[in-house]
Amino acid sequence: MKFFLISDNIDTTTGLRLSGVKGVVVHEKNEILEAFKNALKDKNIGVILITELAAKKIPEELKNHKLSGKLPLIFVIPDRHGWRSDKDFITKYVEEAIGVRINE
Template sequence: MKMYVISDNIDTQTGMRLAGVEGVVVHEHDETVEALHRAIADGDIAIILITEKLAKLVSREMDALKLTYERPLMVEIPDRHGTGRTPDSITKYVREAIGLKI
């Protein structure tokens, strides 16, 4: 099983390649949807990493794909410019999910 990154900038994709994760750089809505479908069709891909900017661009399509397919897992990641989330979003998520304050 492998991971695959769909990024909107070359820096994120290059960093992931250095870690052994293949991927693609796209910028437009249709390119992103096509990249998602190609990744889903590849039976070896277990996790799709997609930058937050692109995930917002194709949010409806991602929601439909998540409901349709059990695999792969789709994970939104920040790009080199950071994240649009609040600074404590991960700790807040953990606190709400398991009741543990970290």
């Protein structure tokens, strides 16, 4: 199984390409969606890495695929600028996923 990157910037694509991960650079929603659908069709891809800004443009499609329980797995990753989400985005994500508020 291979990794595949869907990125909104060339720096992330270049960095991951140096480690053997192929991918595409896309900017518009329709380009991102097309790259995502093509990656889903490729049976050799086991993990799709998608940069945070690209993922924000197709949230419903990512959510629907994750809930289907099918391969490939999808991971949202930061780009060279780091995470742009709130610092507690993981806590919010877990709370939304399980429906229980996590107190500190």
